[in-house]
Amino acid sequence: MDFEFTEEQKMVKEAAADFAKNTLLPRAQEFDEKEEIPKEIYQQLAELGYLGMLVPEEYGGSNLDFVSYICAMEEFAKACAALMISLSVHNSLVCDAILNFGTPEQRKKYLPALAKGEMIGAYSLTEPGSGTDAGSLRTSALPKGGYYLVNGTKAFVTNGGIADLFVVFVLTKPELKSKGISCLLVEKGAEGMSIGVNEKKMGIKGSDTRELSFADCKIPKESLLGEENNGFRIALSLLNSGRIGVGAQCVGIAQAAFEEALKYSKERVQFGQPICNFQAIAFKLADMATQIDAARLLVYRAAHLKSKGQKCGKEASMAKLFSSEIANRVVNEAVQIHGGYGYMKEYAVERYFRDARVTEIYEGTSEAQRIVISRELLKE
Ligand SMILES: Cc1cc2nc3c(=O)[nH]c(=O)nc-3n(C[C@H](O)[C@H](O)[C@H](O)COP(=O)(O)OP(=O)(O)OC[C@H]3O[C@@H](n4cnc5c(N)ncnc54)[C@H](O)[C@@H]3O)c2cc1C
CATH class of the missing domain: 2.40.110.10 (Butyryl-CoA Dehydrogenase, subunit A, domain 2)
Structure with a gap:
């Protein structure tokens, strides 16, 4: 068992984190308020190869393994969950659909255009x-x-x-x-x-x-x-990748909310001391960090199986179910640690709180994930 990322995976994660921190994070609030992500962001993403992450080089893509792809998606979600889901649909539900099920003509016609950002899926x-x-x-x-x-x-x-x-x-x-x-x-x-x-x-x-x-x-x-x-088989098989992607989205949102809460708890003084000195707050932080780590492990286990071409339906559902419930718990606690300020738009946790909610709904609700997991268990 190896918990280390490869050198390539580390490089992809760092590069995505850099782009997310410098280009997406400063504008995430603006995208939220305008309810739009400008075209120039997609152009930048295309130039950096993020619109064809899973597409082979022969079609102009970056040919990343699935774990590297998930590393990048976690970093994007940490900065801007809205952009991340748009990318996730484009890469894993559209490019991957054509790659896995398309004819040679369909691949030639669409994959280079999708990877270059001339087409969005x-x-x-x-x-x-x-x-x-x-x-x-x-x-x-x-x-x-x-x-x-x-x-x-x-x-x-x-x-x-x-x-x-x-x-x-x-x-x-x-x-x-x-x-x-x-x-x-x-x-x-x-x-x-x-x-x-x-x-x-x-x-x-x-x-x-x-x-x-x-x-x-x-x-x-x-x-x-x-x-x-x-087609129904195609729809379901694509959702496995999509669900691992949503898992990465949850881990990214939760990590961002945790980091904001940790920072705030060290700065906010009540009763003459930083609130992180109160055990009630410190234990919340401990629980949040532990839950995020557990969710991350489930997400990367599913990504690892998918990367190796192994069966991963149950594991993808477990990762999506657990990480979405954890993300909602963590953002709730992050708002709590911020007190009244967490309810205000100037604080990023307000956005994380709203962004996390949908993760328990789309690409299969939590109830649907439990159906998938229990069916698999009962088959075993
Ligand atoms: C922001 C957003 C983006 C989306 N993007 C896409 C997209 O790009 N493409 C796309 O195709 N779809 C997309 N969806 C749709 C999403 O996948 C569905 O909303 C989701 O699958 C749930 O379907 P529904 O909303 O019709 O809820 P329903 O299926 O009506 O469910 C209502 C409630 O009943 C529960 N329920 C239903 N059946 C059962 C059962 N058998 N047992 C127990 N409980 C059950 C559900 O879990 C839920 O709590 C998106 C949704 C949102 C909100």
Whole structure:
């Protein structure tokens, strides 16, 4: 058993931490207030190779192993959870989808453009009527000669307003229910596709979240990703990477909140001494640090398995479940340690508190993770 990162992983972590600290952190509050991340940030990310982290060099990517990728994502989340989730969708749910399930033509067409930032990706599984029960989605894509005729509405699409390429899950054989789901690569501007307004959210406000609608939208047959009617398997397999990514997001947010709380507890004086001298506060810090470490270990274990190409569904769910619950606990305590100031927008913990909440909801709720984990346990 080896708890050391390789030299390459350490370098990736340091470089990402540098970029996050110098470029993202100073502007994270602005992104939150404006509910937008400017295009120039994506251009900078592209130049540094962060838009093709998992893409092989032959397609212009950085070809990172999955652990290195997770190291970078943790560092980005520590500075700006909103940007991190946008990157996570682009890298692990879109680039990786095309890499793993695309035809040679699809890889050649999309991967270099995604890695260079000429295209941003979005992943669209959820619908207004189907969230946790994703297999009950209703958007239809009926095969007609050389195209699919797509009709329906998708919900909560991260990157919806900035994306150029959408990985969209649709029903190609409605009578087969979840076994009749397929995955389509839909380019922005397809006739009959419309993109809703940016949703007003509690946290991760800089990330863009929209509804997508399709009205008699004709999508060419070559846009099918993977085999017809095998889309649900693709959706679930991609979510393993996404969940480890959300785990890294949780560890990043929690670490940032912990560091702010630790600093504040040394500076804030009450009863003539820094509040960290009170055991009630010191023990909170001890619990927070211990819980973050435990969450980090689960996240990196899952990332390590994924990196080696091993089965990691249960471990990804455990990492996501535990780290999201820990992140929420830690941000809550960080606000508590800040007292009334923690409730004010001038203090970063206020944003961390709001940003953490969604981690127990998206890429499968905590209840859904418990379903996945218990099913696996009962199979063993
Ligand atoms: C900010 C944000 C960004 C998102 N980005 C994306 C994206 O990019 N792409 C995408 O496809 N989706 C995205 N989602 C959707 C997200 O994955 C869903 O919101 C999530 O899966 C939950 O679905 P739902 O909201 O419909 O809740 P529901 O499924 O309606 O769940 C409501 C409650 O019931 C519980 N519940 C449901 N079924 C069960 C059960 N069998 N047993 C026990 N409890 C159950 C849930 O855990 C939850 O507590 C995003 C969501 C948000 C908030």
